[in-house]
Amino acid sequence: MKAKVYVTLKPGVLDPQGKAIHHSVELLGFENIRDLRQGKYFEIAFDAELPEADARQAAENIAGNVLANPVIEDYRVEIVS
């Protein structure tokens, strides 16, 4: 049982790292890019015998309390078996 957690900055929040990458990518000749934003990605492997509902609950808690800052970031949890 595995959980994938995606953490992204909320839409209004400035993303200087993404801006810097956007600029570098343009200097390298890639055009047609309107915006580039950076987020974080986590893979959590749970013990195999843990039920899916418990894994989802644990992943949601970990994402909201540890991995993301809910003031400026959104997160999304996906469970894969």
Add this chain to the structure above:
Amino acid sequence: MKAKVYVTLKPGVLDPQGKAIHHSVELLGFENIRDLRQGKYFEIAFDAELPEADARQAAENIAGNVLANPVIEDYRVEIVS
């Protein structure tokens, strides 16, 4: 037209940041976690009139040349409209 790029460390590569998060999460009382690995996540917004094939090609190039270090990292590109 939007591309999502997921960058993860290759399976054999040590992930000290993931290990540190794993340890913190355990200290906070979350059990049943076998492994936790950190990756990176990027959202690239292309100009709306760019055809999907070109967007995919550009996103693959950007991911392989700029966003990921192909020696130690794998990447995956997903196009959403």
